[in-house]
Amino acid sequence: MPRNNELKIGVLGSGSWATAIVKILTTNIHPVYWWIREEDIAESVARTGYNTRYLSTAKIDPKKVKISTDIKKVINKCDYIILVVPAAFIDKSLGNIPKALLKDKKVISAVKGIVPEKMVIVADYLIREFGVDANNIGIISGPSHAEEIAAEKLTYLTSSSQNKELVSVVADMFSCNYVITHTSDDIFGTEYAAVLKNIYAIGAGIYKGLGYGDNFLAAYIANCAKEMKCFINAVHPIDRTLYDSVYLGDLLVTAYSQYSRNRTFGNMIGQGYSVATVQLEMNMIAEGYYATRCIHEINKTLQANIPIVEAVYNILYQGRPQALELRKLCEVLV
Amino acid sequence: MPRNNELKIGVLGSGSWATAIVKILTTNIHPVYWWIREEDIAESVARTGYNTRYLSTAKIDPKKVKISTDIKKVINKCDYIILVVPAAFIDKSLGNIPKALLKDKKVISAVKGIVPEKMVIVADYLIREFGVDANNIGIISGPSHAEEIAAEKLTYLTSSSQNKELVSVVADMFSCNYVITHTSDDIFGTEYAAVLKNIYAIGAGIYKGLGYGDNFLAAYIANCAKEMKCFINAVHPIDRTLYDSVYLGDLLVTAYSQYSRNRTFGNMIGQGYSVATVQLEMNMIAEGYYATRCIHEINKTLQANIPIVEAVYNILYQGRPQALELRKLCEVLV
Numbered sequence: 001m002p003r004n005n006e007l008k009i010g011v012l013g014s015g016s017w018a019t020a021i022v023k024i025l026t027t028n029i030h031p032v033y034w035w036i037r038e039e040d041i042a043e044s045v046a047r048t049g050y051n052t053r054y055l056s057t058a059k060i061d062p063k064k065v066k067i068s069t070d071i072k073k074v075i076n077k078c079d080y081i082i083l084v085v086p087a088a089f090i091d092k093s094l095g096n097i098p099k100a101l102l103k104d105k106k107v108i109s110a111v112k113g114i115v116p117e118k119m120v121i122v123a124d125y126l127i128r129e130f131g132v133d134a135n136n137i138g139i140i141s142g143p144s145h146a147e148e149i150a151a152e153k154l155t156y157l158t159s160s161s162q163n164k165e166l167v168s169v170v171a172d173m174f175s176c177n178y179v180i181t182h183t184s185d186d187i188f189g190t191e192y193a194a195v196l197k198n199i200y201a202i203g204a205g206i207y208k209g210l211g212y213g214d215n216f217l218a219a220y221i222a223n224c225a226k227e228m229k230c231f232i233n234a235v236h237p238i239d240r241t242l243y244d245s246v247y248l249g250d251l252l253v254t255a256y257s258q259y260s261r262n263r264t265f266g267n268m269i270g271q272g273y274s275v276a277t278v279q280l281e282m283n284m285i286a287e288g289y290y291a292t293r294c295i296h297e298i299n300k301t302l303q304a305n306i307p308i309v310e311a312v313y314n315i316l317y318q319g320r321p322q323a324l325e326l327r328k329l330c331e332v333l334v
Numbered sequence: 335m336p337r338n339n340e341l342k343i344g345v346l347g348s349g350s351w352a353t354a355i356v357k358i359l360t361t362n363i364h365p366v367y368w369w370i371r372e373e374d375i376a377e378s379v380a381r382t383g384y385n386t387r388y389l390s391t392a393k394i395d396p397k398k399v400k401i402s403t404d405i406k407k408v409i410n411k412c413d414y415i416i417l418v419v420p421a422a423f424i425d426k427s428l429g430n431i432p433k434a435l436l437k438d439k440k441v442i443s444a445v446k447g448i449v450p451e452k453m454v455i456v457a458d459y460l461i462r463e464f465g466v467d468a469n470n471i472g473i474i475s476g477p478s479h480a481e482e483i484a485a486e487k488l489t490y491l492t493s494s495s496q497n498k499e500l501v502s503v504v505a506d507m508f509s510c511n512y513v514i515t516h517t518s519d520d521i522f523g524t525e526y527a528a529v530l531k532n533i534y535a536i537g538a539g540i541y542k543g544l545g546y547g548d549n550f551l552a553a554y555i556a557n558c559a560k561e562m563k564c565f566i567n568a569v570h571p572i573d574r575t576l577y578d579s580v581y582l583g584d585l586l587v588t589a590y591s592q593y594s595r596n597r598t599f600g601n602m603i604g605q606g607y608s609v610a611t612v613q614l615e616m617n618m619i620a621e622g623y624y625a626t627r628c629i630h631e632i633n634k635t636l637q638a639n640i641p642i643v644e645a646v647y648n649i650l651y652q653g654r655p656q657a658l659e660l661r662k663l664c665e666v667l668v
Binding site for chain 2: 142143148149151154155156180182211212213215216217218219221222223225226241243244245249250256258259333334
């Protein structure tokens, strides 16, 4: 197994979560190669150590990163690629690079979403579009708001892969004094859980925006956990316990935390703002918005019982009145 | 099945939850008989309709209640007794009444705790001490902060009993335009879930008080759900899904909500206050404090794997340093 400081790791992305991941990785490994698309962010981080646009509280040591705005150069240089681009931009970011470039790399997705152009989770996207071997794919996830990583608050992450060596190399590279990393072989379950929880957080936000209280919200989130189990077991039926932090924990942090973009997005929808206004106002992508449509589409063939996702879909995409749609949903929750 | 307005119902207790329950019941039934121990509260509620000491935001119509400070009189008058006294006061309140008085009553417990003198849940206490038939016992529980009932926020409650008719009569009496009531036959599971969640909320509060963040808290609460499942299945093994609002939902509302006395209690412990100081400061019983010792004792024979309860026990009863104890606990969580 390679030692940490021999690993050639490239991080693709410059949002909050990408910045938090670079902060974690540079405690163990340097240099970390880092693709940042925007010239101004790249320049500012290289000069000051701060990504002032997306996670201004995280301090990165500029001496420990090698930043480039050339994605091909970064991928070429590295053996391990950590993909942290918002799902809606993955195909735009990777679509133009030669297929062969990623083929023999180990690719770890930290994306929590579905590639909307292809309606597939990231693992499937990498396999189908780039011929990446399933054994070279890993997922890093868990309840993890970037803001708390910046503040070095204790966080549990889970490294998932079907490849036992890869899973443990990735767990090692992400472990530090404020990150405890567990391992799992359930890449599909962890990816879908990460996608679904964003939709459920939007629903929680809408309920909050409509004035529902904590009593109801707790019942709602318990129902989300049950629906998550139902969908994941339908899409990839293996023996798993949904009580682990990577599934239920991730749902909880997203649905309850003040930092959650998806919950904030939902809250504004609940208060009556249009989707277009909210997107403009937040200046960020709420992953769950795209995920809602994708899961709705995927479920057309899967036919799992997912009334919560369908209610959020009806509100966001069908223009149904949120108060009526969610009151109706209350009737089927337990 | 009796019609709602023919039911003779007595509520025993005058805390926040008792007051909220009287508010719910009087939307359907009147008069509701109500035992209030303290003369001054009884007088004030009868005159103004407000329990200014414990839930001053709930309006009760004084014309719809018959208040008495004589517990025997209230029990004697009624067929259905709703027990809502803090667990630590149950034996003091009921210990002196003639055993025969409760024997043929239908007794619904809304207590979320263990009778500390006897180390048993309320259903077992009623069976053993008063010879109440198991078929005449019901439990009403679910994620339900009294403050939100006062504000008429939508709340899910669960009526549990082994007696199919009783379960449905109780569900009916608690249903109103802001309460949706579900039914269950799992009285032991719902009682233990309600007890355990208070302990877990204390733990959540301690972690918060120590400065842990939302990422960790989400992983912690997911682990609590798993530990709850493990304990309940050990104490009463039947087929149940812990994702229902009465189990997981109740845990979530207590562990996350600002209204939770148990979480507030834990928060102050985490900040370094002594148990005695916190009890004095809060002027309320944190049920979880007593529950921690009871579950610890019960588990001596049961031997379920409950490291979270044990860590809270070590802090509250063994004087172990909270920071060390909870950091050690982090190592076993997943």
